[in-house]
Amino acid sequence: MSQVTVLGAWPSPYVYRVIWALKLKGVDYEYVEEDVLHNKSDRLLKYNPVHKKVPVLVHAGKPIAESAVILEYIEETWPQNPLLPKDPHQRALARFWIKFGEDKSAALFGFFMTEGEQQEKATKEGQEQLRILEEQGLGEKMFFGGDEIGMADLEFGWLAWWLDVMSEIAGVKVIDAESFPRLHAWIQRFKDISAIKEPLPDRSAMLTYFKGRRATFLALAKS
C-alpha cells in the first residue's frame, strides 16, 4: 500500500474536504501541518509550485494540488464508498454544484471580510447564493449527493462548522433554521456522520484564529 500524505493547515476548510474523502473511504494517510501564513516549507513549495497552497495530496511520491482535483483523484483511486453517482448526467450535476461553490466563494465569504454598509451588502449577496443552494442544489434531498453523502456535500462542508464561527466573529447571522430550513437540517445530518465529525477542529481555537484573520482582512481593506 503506497504512502498517502496530506499537506494541510488545520483552519482550512479546503483541507477537510480531502481529509473527509479519505476517511469516508477508509484510506490511511499521514497528515503534515503547514504554516501557510508565515513559513511555507520547502516541501510545500516543491509539491505545489504553482499555487503554493494547501491541501496537497501526495500518493506514492506524486503530488496533486487543488481540492476539487484531489477529490476526483481520490474517487478514482479508491472507488469504495463512492462520492459521485454512476450516471453521467448526475455526475455532471454534482460537478456543477462543486464549481458553483468555488465560483461563488467570494460572494459567500464576503460578509466575513467586510464591515458596516459593505457588510450588509455582502451578507445579502451571500444569502442570495445560499438561497440558490438551498432550493436548487439541495432541494428535497437528504444530502447534495442524494440519499448518501457525496463530493458536493464535502464542497459545502464549511457551512457546517466554519460558517457558524465566522458569523459569530463577524456579528452577522447568515443562516438560521427559519430562513434556511433545508440547509440547516442538512448541516445537522452532515455533522452527525462520524467521519465528518471526528476530525473537526476545536471551536475555541477556530474563534481565536479567525478573529485574527478578520482583523487582518479589515486592516488590508483600509490600507
Add this chain to the structure above:
Amino acid sequence: MAEQNKVILYGTWTRPYVKRVELALKVKGIPYEYVEEDLRNKSPMLLKLNPIHKKVPVLVHNGKAITESLVIIEYIDETWKTGPRLLPQDPYKRSQIRFWASYIQQVFEALVMVLKTIGEAQEKAIKEVSEKVKLLEAGLKGLFPDGIPSVDEYSKNVTLLDLVILANLGGYEAQEEVLGVKIIDSEKTPLIVSCITALIDLPAVKESRMPHEKVVAFLKFFRENALNSAAA
C-alpha cells in the same frame, strides 16, 4: 437522429468556453445542432436551460441540460466512447490534466486583463500573465517531456487540456496584432505554440477555425468597449 439522442449546443462564437465544448464534440465525431445565442438578448430557452448562471455553453442531451464547459467535456467523455479519450485512464495523469485545464482559466483571465487595460495597469497585467504563462509552459514540459507528438499521433491522444489550450490561447497571434505585445510565442512558450499548431492541423479543428481577421476585429471591438466603459 432519434429525438432521444439529440445533442444541442447553445453557444456564442466569441466565447472560448463554448469553443472548448465545440472542439470536444468535433474531435469525438459527435453530431450536434448548434444554436447561436446573442448574449445581449438571451433566448427564453437559454434562460430556462441555465437559470442559475444564464450563460453559454449549455449542452442538451436526451433532453437534459449540462452547463460549465469542463463539466460538459467530462460528461461527453463519459457518455461517448468513440474518438480519443479526452481524459486518460490513469488517475494521476487525469489529475494533472484537470489541474492544468483549471489553471488555464487563470491564465486566460489574466490575458483578458491585458486586453482591457492601458498604461501602467496594462504593464502590470502583462507582467502577471507572463508569469502565469511561464508556469503553464513549465507544466506542459512536465506532461510532455519529449515534446508535442506529431499530428497523426496527436489525433489519437488529444485530451481535454489540449482543447482548453486551443480554445483559450489559440488566438494568440490575433492578440499580438491587436496589442503589439508578444505574450505567447515560439521563443518564450515553445510548447504552448507547438500544441496549438499541432491541434489546428487536425481535420476536425481546421474546418471550424475562425479566420484571423475576424478574431482580430472582435478583439479590437472588445478592447475598445472595455476601455470606453472604464473611462465612462
